[in-house]
Amino acid sequence: MVTQALDEDAAVDLTQGFKALGDPVRLRLLSLIAARAGGEVCVCELTDAFSLSGPTISHHPRVLREAGLVGSQRRGTWVYYWVVPAKLAALSQLLDTSTVSFAAVCHAGPGARR
Amino acid sequence: MVTQALDEDAAVDLTQGFKALGDPVRLRLLSLIAARAGGEVCVCELTDAFSLSGPTISHHPRVLREAGLVGSQRRGTWVYYWVVPAKLAALSQLLDTSTVSFAAVCHAGPGARR
DNA sequence: CCCCCTTCTAGACGGCTGTCAAACTAGACG
DNA sequence: CGTCTAGTTTGACAGCCGTCTAGAAGGGGG
Numbered sequence: 001m002v003t004q005a006l007d008e009d010a011a012v013d014l015t016q017g018f019k020a021l022g023d024p025v026r027l028r029l030l031s032l033i034a035a036r037a038g039g040e041v042c043v044c045e046l047t048d049a050f051s052l053s054g055p056t057i058s059h060h061p062r063v064l065r066e067a068g069l070v071g072s073q074r075r076g077t078w079v080y081y082w083v084v085p086a087k088l089a090a091l092s093q094l095l096d097t098s099t100v101s102f103a104a105v106c107h108a109g110p111g112a113r114r
Numbered sequence: 115m116v117t118q119a120l121d122e123d124a125a126v127d128l129t130q131g132f133k134a135l136g137d138p139v140r141l142r143l144l145s146l147i148a149a150r151a152g153g154e155v156c157v158c159e160l161t162d163a164f165s166l167s168g169p170t171i172s173h174h175p176r177v178l179r180e181a182g183l184v185g186s187q188r189r190g191t192w193v194y195y196w197v198v199p200a201k202l203a204a205l206s207q208l209l210d211t212s213t214v215s216f217a218a219v220c221h222a223g224p225g226a227r228r
Numbered sequence: 229c230c231c232c233c234t235t236c237t238a239g240a241c242g243g244c245t246g247t248c249a250a251a252c253t254a255g256a257c258g
Numbered sequence: 259c260g261t262c263t264a265g266t267t268t269g270a271c272a273g274c275c276g277t278c279t280a281g282a283a284g285g286g287g288g
Contacts, residue, residue, distance in 0.1 A: 011138040019136035024125040056277055077234055085211040092209035097199040170247055172266055191255055
């Protein structure tokens with residue numbers, strides 16, 4: 001069954017998510033958004049939470065958004081961000097050693113492999 | 115109180131793990147190791163699975179090891195790697211939106227904590 | 229229409245990171 | 259000891275990434 005693991009394409013795709021999480025600022029940013037039960041957080045709140053320049057703060061949510069981990073919308077003057085639970089769940093499940101984890105994604109067939 | 119999320123120290127610590135996963139080669143490497151029910155995989159098998167130079171292959175498991183995601187041991191001529199389920203579980207749980215996730219780590223309250 | 233506030237874009241810069249070739253170390257086997 | 263295989267270390271180099279400053283774009287309010 002599972003002697004084979006992730007094929008390259010799947011790995012690259014998933015990597016996007018993990019790469020986005022691989023920065024302290026973004027991880028805190030995401031946690032800040034996720035911790036908000038209401039779901040939405042205004043960028044201005046994010047700016048206040050870090051001692052970083054505006055553009056830098058602006059940069060990180062974009063990375064999270066491009067990785068599919070959060071969504072965003074402008075309403076009037078302010079921009080709001082919210083998490084995309086499905087994407088987080090997908091990454092979470094991959095690491096969950098108590099489930100099929102890697103095995104499920106991997107298999108891509110018996111001999112497939114570059 | 116959970117309006118606040120991950121503090122910086124916690125974020126940096128967790129980031130190590132995600133950063134290690136943020137590379138297609140390492141993700142595939144890890145999946146290759148994790149998919150092995152026996153648990154252990156010889157480096158030579160990893161080398162065969164990728165078309166990368168020896169040193170490069172050698173580099174990636176080291177990153178995984180330094181992130182605490184895998185362990186390694188030399189036995190005779192060969193070196194073996196195995197996963198550290200606890201570490202993977204910790205990362206997985208953080209992303210599991212059905213649990214306390216970020217909230218739990220952040221709050222640093224009643225005893226619990228990484 | 230003009231100004232202000234919020235947010236993003238553009239460009240630049242320094243540091244980190246993935247890769248390789250070359251050389252070295254650790255064991256096994258005569 | 260000599261030599262072969264397995265793996266790591268070292269050093270170099272290109273490309274990516276996080277950060278900043280400066281400036282632009284989207285809207286609200288006099």
